[in-house]
Amino acid sequence: MIKLFITIFLIFISAYSYAQKEFYIKEVILECSIPNGCERYKNRIYELKQQTLEISKIQEKTKNFLAEGLLNDLSLQIFEINENEAKIIIKMDPKRRVGKITIESNVQDINIQQIYKAFPYKMDDVFDAQTGIDAKKVLESYLLQKKIIVEKITITNSYYRDRIDFNIQLNIKKVIRVLDITINCQDSLIKKKITTSFHKFKKGIYDLSEIKIELEQIINDFKNNGYYNFQAAISEYFSESGDVKIVLSVEAGEIINFHLQGNYILDRREVLGFIKSFVRSNQGKFTFTELERMINEKYEEYGVYNTNVKTRNQTGVNKLGRKYTNYYLKINEGKKVPILTFTYYGNEKWSDQKLKKLYEKKATAMASRGYVDRNYLQQFSNIIKDGYLREGYVFAEVTDPKVVFADNYQSAGVEYIIREKQQVTLEKINLNNLDTDLALKIKETLINKAGTPVNLVELQTDLQTVLNKVRNEGYYFADIVNVDDPKLLQFDLSQTSAILNIDVKTGKKLIFHEVVVSGNITTKSEVILREVNLKKGDLINNEVIEKIKDYLLSTGLFSSIKISPVIQMRKEDSELYYTNLFIEIRERDFGALEVAPGYRTDIGVKLATSVTYNNLWGMNRALSLKLETNQRLDFDSFDDRRKQEEKRLFEYNAKLGYEEPYMFSLPIAFDGEVSQVRRRYYSFDADISRISTLFTKLFFSRKLSTSLRYKLEEIKPFDVTDLKDQDDYRIGSITPVVTLDFRDRNINPRKGSHLMLSCEYAHPAFLSQKTSELEINFMKMVSRNKFYYTIGEVTIAAFISMGFQQNLASDTDKIIASEGRARGFIPSREVFRLDGTDTVRGFDDTEINRLNDPQDLDIAEYVVGNKAFFANYKIEPRFVVAENIMVGTFFDAGRVYVNRFDPLKVRTAVGLSLKILTPVGTLDFDYGVKLKRESYSDGERDSFGRFHLSIGYF
Template sequence: MADRIRVGRARALVSGLAMAAVLGTGAPAVAAVYTQVRLEGAQNVDADTALSLANIRRGADLSAGDLNDAQQRLQASGLFEAVEIVPQGKTLVIRVSEYPTINDISFEGNRKLKDDKLTQIVQSKTRRVFSPSQAEQDAQAIAAAYASSGRYAARVDPRVIRRANNRVDLVFEIREGDVTEIERIGFAGNKAFSDRRLRNVLATKQAGILRNLISRDTFAPERTQLDEKLLTDFYRSRGYADFRVQAVAPEVTRERDAFYVTYNIYEGPRFTFGRVNVVSEVPGIDAAPFLAQNRVKSGQVYSPQTVETTIQRMEALAIQQGVNFVNIEPRVTRNLRNQTLDLTFALVRGPRVFVERIDIEGNTTTLDEVIRRQFNTVEGDPFNPREIRNSAERIRALGYFSDAQVETREGSSPQKVIVDVNVEEQPTGSLGFGASYGASAGLGFNASLSETNFLGRGQGLNLGFSTASGSQSFNFDFTEPYFLGRDLRARLGLWYTTSDYDNAKFNTRSTGLSTGLQFPISRNGRLELRYRLAKDKLFDVDPIEIDPESAEWVGSSPILVGEQGERVSSALGYTYSYDTRIGGLNPLTAYKLNFSQDFAGLGGDVKSVTTSLLAGVESRAWREEVTLRAEFEAGGIEHLDDESTRITERFRGSGRIRGFESNGYGPRDLNAPNEDALGGNYFWAARAEAQFPLGLPEEYGISGGIFADAGSVWGLDNTAGYDRDANDRNDDGRETEHVDGKVDDGMKVRASVGLSLFWTTPVGPLRFNFSKAVKKEDYDRDQPFDLSISTKF
């Protein structure tokens, strides 16, 4: 039969008769001497151990108070369930009832936390003495583990089942309860931004329709600190220099199944920069060169990042000039009347402190060098607190660690500091299996293996396989982010793809490898140099035939028939990328630019120059409730020999204009039975869209959008395969765009408009597009609906 454990002192008695014997009735307390001590009831504890625990010596004078203290000490030892001290003449009898030994520990009622996890939590162990207080502490620890996973209503009751030979089974009866969700997150004191906008800033989310899948809708007190920091960064980056979170008030319902969290905030005024100046308080250092590094403009909305960037540039200049131990102090003067901040960058002499060493702990898989290379400081360098903080941010940004703390302490002398790095590693690999659906590709399946910290060296490894209707692909990518110990990102990629197009009478196969080196050339700019070797094959092109019964032409375009076979291309190329998301100063607007060129002809069968450009901007408007995006891209390919391009090399209308099928627009053989899409040597596309809330609770992760796209794919080197006369050529010798109405490769604009539905789900961000082609050719193939994975700007 199970007995509920009662925590507290078990019965502990010093016999009343014994007290009378020692004290006498109505007489003052008199000490007694006991020459013998007898221990009764003990099985595992001997008399000498009991005397030692009771702190009693044979032959000592013992008063009633001494006996009471001895009994309390025995009881506090945790070995005895009951203790009774009975004086019998010159003999002191200590009667005890020992706690039983734990025979087995089990858990009942647990589903969310498995036995192996709970076993690691409890401190009670089998074959050890049972302790009621320890069992209660274990129950509290189990309840705390459930609370950390959002189950604050969990109840844990420890019970014992008596067994023979003074043994017990310890059973923890668990009632897990439901997840204690955050039912509502509210704000008090906000005027500049709506509750909806501020809730999007927080890492914690309200409970929604996916409450069984999303873990961020549970209340975690430690996450509140992160949310406070996110709110502070959000406001201060937008000019609210005095913003602060005054209080966070979580309230739990009576049933303990939901939380209501309210953030009481003070926004304060929005500041802009006023006068900006640089002064030098260090003899021999001229302030003028440092003023040239200033990136703070008068009238600009206050941003801590702008100030930080200027300080970093000034500190870098000081290092270039060989000036050490100079600090840049930003001194701010508030002008509340016009809500401006006058800013003075003061060059002051700092203490002469050097870095003695950098100690790294906690990394069991990641090599020390992976962490150490995030520091621009090495042992013996002048100590720069800002650089140490920046290094800590770079370590956290690696994504290899669940926690990374970088702290400093005094070294072997006051002029030296030791940098301590303590990290806690987390899994960096993933194995994925999934399915996908696209209106043009149909149902597909994929498998992938990804590791971002391969062998603890910070290397990236990706293996992927996918198959869809008529197509298969395999890819391998390896990245070394710190090649030769420098900020050089080296990569190697291998691929194999084969496609059977539903809307074309041909198949393609591509096999190849690419490798490259990428390195920074400015704060926001990077340059990649690469090499690409590929073998592309066009095959299974339907031959040109005349149906003897209908006397009609069946088969593919003569152009495609003439392009069959394999070609090997060997190309050197480069890409310049500029991205303000890396370190942009405007939190509301981001820009990106990619310009690429590939020069084929270093061996192989192809001699050409391929050029492409992509430019985009993203901005927030209307109190940051609406996100606006615009992109423009264009490209062209020019052959440098007498060969013409093939469809495997040309640009095709695949995804650049929403509302059209893959290969659904562009140059086309109008005479071929299937009106084969041929692709073009040139393309351009412009896309604009707006994403906005739909009024649904933001925890659902559903928002809407509208978009408008326009563009074109055009241009063929020739339209060989048809009879034509010499008049069908342009002045530059190229074939005309229209040859007997059979081939259309003109630059004809296509356009579409549509609505989008964005849904952030646990399996990924989904995007549903409902499109209408508003400008198209009769032979174009539109696609009113498309489901895809939503990509970030």
């Protein structure tokens, strides 16, 4: 017995030691039971190759595949090649997906589409033969319900790669057919119309539900056209053969029409709308008194009282022989009634003045102007009670308003009766089952505090706060178990104090063990794992999971992401659960072809197309080719010569780009592009060849980002007005950028800020041009800052941007006589202009970019040999008027400067903005009006205003 025990013990120790032994996985073989059925697992399986893992770890990783529920079976074989190397073979039997579903029947006119809907499997469903769904019985039950007698249903399966196709043969013994449809209706034209609608059912397979749907549509059509008494009934008569004859008995009733006179406050559509609704709900039966009372009540809902309605009717028969009744309504509209007095009874703790302020704070537009708004007055009862509950008057009562009208509705008085009762103080808050430090930390965040009046309105908010705080400590499955318990808030005998007892069931903390990924067919697991950014032993909570989900969505690779914590190891003597994060994803289509015609007020009509692939080698690398061309419709942004010539020229931008989100496996994004551009400027056109690279690093949960851009451009001007712009030149520069993003969301933010500071440095050391005739050496610093603040339904957006640039060339005094410029200067293309992001709405390009000097020069005509500046300010209150539509007003200001900066001396404009929300931003329709129009030395004068169409930038 002892020998057996020792033997078993040694075998156990040996097996355990073997399981803990590490192997370098030299070879991985995947054997799949069906062709192409294991594609979704290939990446993850072959990622095991060249890893050094314990056998237990290999087993654990392969078991995770079964947890996804898409495999019938899985087996793992490990072959030891030598002492430290192994080969593994993974055999998979995947579940198939449903492919084609073909339905054939010996009855040609059976509704195949309805049978498709009844069939329990749909295309692309995972087919699991073990679920026990009997597709044959499902179809038999459906057909029996439709009174179709089936002799035999044959379902055959065929397989193609990882798909299972279904072929369904229906051998139908008997169907009930509609022998005839008889319409009993005295009106021949109505009878003819209904007969035409029901003709499609004649000789067809009988389906009572379809007939009822058709009949309901006909009844609605007639009632909408004034036949409010229209009625129809279906009778079925079955023959000996089992077929059926349908009889529709129709009573059209009279036509009822309404003619209005005297309605000015409410338009005809509104009044007819509620009249027709009233008549339909009463089946066309009503008295004059009922109709007049209803109209008066509806007017009162709009705040118009003492409306008088006089009704007369006229009956007759029209040319078609149909009876009609015309109702002639003469509406003597009342008026809005001012409230002269508010009387409150029983309010000892609250003054009348406090109640008045509360009324005005919440008032509707009509109520705020002092008129009776019955709906708001009723609502104000609840507002008063809500206020008392917030201050601890738990048992307070407020009656409905009593509105007393003076004679002829000249004025009104409103009365409320308030029963305040006693105030309840919160004596103590007990957070049961939490340690003292955590309980104290949570109590500090609650709205309700010990020693203050109970705020019953915010109690639910406090309970949710407790739950969120506890869960964020890692108790992911924590719950409050006494939410519905009457003793949650326990009152003393006098009901003047209370104790809040919150019983928290924490469970155990979840700590991170590893990530299990499912659904990544093309994307490598590495791409997903690097976005998780968790170490073994880190706490798991909702905040962590939501952050991971946001990071994964930001890659743009996935259409859906589901993250679930799955407990991996349970130890009864531990306060922790080691937990796997099960990440289930669905990949997008990574390739995209886009064609985008459009129009912009600055560059005219445009056409853009792009070809992009966003997941090269499964590593979230992107390659894109973008082509864009545009044709300007006017010449307003050009100098006088070019305006007069009206020379048209297609502009274009061809760009090839490559993006690498993790350069050298480090969290540094790389973006490189090569482009060829033709662009029109104020006094010249230019062909530009450009190479640029950008490196970006994110910090602190991606709120802070830093980037460094290198750019090399060769500019070849043509059609030049000023000699200073005629030479070809080259600019090489680096631009460090720091960005802080505190917005609540990137698209249509409602709060927060976005701060950006950049400094471009162009120098011969970076391959900028330096010759005997031209030296390019300058610094350009720009700060653009956006701020968002929401008050109620209104979001106030503000934008402040400023720029400073300085010529750093060593020789700024030597003048090139032939061109009238110094050897070292800032090329006009690089000088600040207020356009694009820095546009001042209401101005065109040539108006806002004039200098404030006696010559009124455009800044592009000035040779900047020293310094230049710009300032731009915008403020825009905006609010949502529909699901994807916002409107707003704006104030814009800005100016460009040379040598001297005066940020308060700016041009200004105001205007209106209409914004349509899109997935990439807002489509803005703006019209701005200048606050001061100026006349210039060349005889020109500012326009009144300007329309702008653009994709929103703040």
